[in-house]
Amino acid sequence: MLRRALSWLALLLASLPHLAPAQVPQDRARIAILGVDHAAQLVAEKDQPGMLAAWLDLVRPAAVCIERPPEQASRQDYYEFTYEVQGIILPWAASNPAEICPIDWMPPLDDQLLGFGVDLDAPPEIRKPQGFQGFLAFPDRKILDWNFFAADDPATLAPPLKWAADPAPRADRDLPRRLYLYRTFMQAQRIRAIAHKHKGETMVVVVGYFHKGDIEAILENDPAIELVPAARLGSPDAAAVQAATTAEHRAAILSFNLLGMQAATGVVNWGWIDRILAEFTGADASPEAQLFRTRYGVLTGRMGLADAARAYQAIADDARSAKPFSWNGVKDRARIDSFFDPFGNLDVHERARVELARTLFAQGKDARAQRTLDTLAATLSPRKALQLQGYTPLLKPAGPVAKTP
Numbered sequence: 001m002l003r004r005a006l007s008w009l010a011l012l013l014a015s016l017p018h019l020a021p022a023q024v025p026q027d028r029a030r031i032a033i034l035g036v037d038h039a040a041q042l043v044a045e046k047d048q049p050g051m052l053a054a055w056l057d058l059v060r061p062a063a064v065c066i067e068r069p070p071e072q073a074s075r076q077d078y079y080e081f082t083y084e085v086q087g088i089i090l091p092w093a094a095s096n097p098a099e100i101c102p103i104d105w106m107p108p109l110d111d112q113l114l115g116f117g118v119d120l121d122a123p124p125e126i127r128k129p130q131g132f133q134g135f136l137a138f139p140d141r142k143i144l145d146w147n148f149f150a151a152d153d154p155a156t157l158a159p160p161l162k163w164a165a166d167p168a169p170r171a172d173r174d175l176p177r178r179l180y181l182y183r184t185f186m187q188a189q190r191i192r193a194i195a196h197k198h199k200g201e202t203m204v205v206v207v208g209y210f211h212k213g214d215i216e217a218i219l220e221n222d223p224a225i226e227l228v229p230a231a232r233l234g235s236p237d238a239a240a241v242q243a244a245t246t247a248e249h250r251a252a253i254l255s256f257n258l259l260g261m262q263a264a265t266g267v268v269n270w271g272w273i274d275r276i277l278a279e280f281t282g283a284d285a286s287p288e289a290q291l292f293r294t295r296y297g298v299l300t301g302r303m304g305l306a307d308a309a310r311a312y313q314a315i316a317d318d319a320r321s322a323k324p325f326s327w328n329g330v331k332d333r334a335r336i337d338s339f340f341d342p343f344g345n346l347d348v349h350e351r352a353r354v355e356l357a358r359t360l361f362a363q364g365k366d367a368r369a370q371r372t373l374d375t376l377a378a379t380l381s382p383r384k385a386l387q388l389q390g391y392t393p394l395l396k397p398a399g400p401v402a403k404t405p
Contacts, residue, residue, distance in 0.1 A: 028199060029199050029202075029226070032059070033151075035156070035212035036209060037146055038082055041083060046145070046146065048253070048272075049252065052148070052206075055233075056089070056092050057236070057240065060202070061204040063100075066101070066206055067082060067085065067104045067187075069102060069104045074102075080331045080339035085206070087329075091248070105182075107179065116175070127337060137261040137340065138267055141267050152231050196224055248327045251288075254273065255292075258295045258299065259295065261342070268299075281293065290314075294311040312352045312359060333345065336380070350380075353372055353375070356372055361396045373392060
């Protein structure tokens with residue numbers, strides 16, 4: 001029995017070409033794995049959207065691998081939080097010939113329910129303010145210093161590599177680590193298969209930085225692959241980054257920092273936001289730009305609450321405001337929220353009413369604030385109206401506010 005098992009194992013190993021002895025081919029696929037902190041491009045100036053777009057322009061890869069399973073990507077279905085994919089890579093690829101290659105792996109839904117008790121892709125009807133399946137925000141000020149090539153530094157990869165190597169104290173709580181190891185292995189295998197189609201060409205893999213070290217360890221012995229640090233392929237200058245930055249990039253930065261949950265953390269690069277706001281506004285401020293500027297004024301203390309309330313009312317009354325935001329990151333159009341903003345799926349006119357209510361709550365004018373929200377709710381679908389009600393507490397100040405008529 002043992003001899004038969006050993007014979008079967010030998011045949012299996014021989015059938016795997018990447019493990020069997022092979023002559024090094026003359027041409028190898030050159031692969032740079034760019035480790036990212038998902039959506040950090042929206043808060044870290046040194047990792048801003050234009051940086052990735054300009055770097056892709058510089059590198060001109062034959063293929064860009066993205067973090068999503070092929071099955072979902074074929075339906076244009078991506079993770080909510082991978083802004084670097086939907087917001088930067090896919091728009092870049094629309095005007096460039098690079099092949100987009102989804103390389104992630106996730107367990108089937110039945111296994112997700114068995115292991116975690118939830119569908120990992122389906123947020124709850126009312127998301128939590130933070131944490132697992134909650135809104136995305138970056139509460140640690142260190143994120144403001146995150147730079148584009150941060151994952152090329154071994155110190156950045158050390159914590160996830162240590163976590164992956166250390167089993168949980170209790171085996172029944174070790175599923176996340178065990179799943180991570182299998183998932184990352186399958187990511188590497190998909191990259192390997194793609195690399196064998198791109199010998200002699202450059203490939204870029206854009207993936208969460210916590211996967212980068214293990215993927216490289218899995219691929220480093222493949223004679224058909226040459227791994228190179230992303231920084232070795234060059235770095236775009238400031239002019240190239242500025243040229244690659246689009247109006248949608250700027251709208252995303254403003255939305256995330258001013259309208260989303262990030263604002264409540266206080267972890268915002270206000271000097272950068274000020275410059276982005278000026279560039280987005282231009283000479284003729286749209287109602288969207290006016291809303292961003294008003295919210296910026298409130299958050300920075302440059303505008304009083306009474307002036308802000310008047311500004312929001314004027315935006316809500318402006319017929320031009322009945323249009324979507326330039327970018328909102330929404331995946332499920334039937335919901336009122338996005339992955340970072342409880343009210344992300346409202347248009348500018350509707351959002352002005354939400355911000356008016358927030359301002360009125362801050363002034364202690366609760367009855368008027370609630371009437372404003374009730375008027376808005378009457379125009380929404382029943383599901384969105386219920387979610388508006390569920391998220392209303394997030395509009396109220398954390399501490400007591402003196403009531404005023």
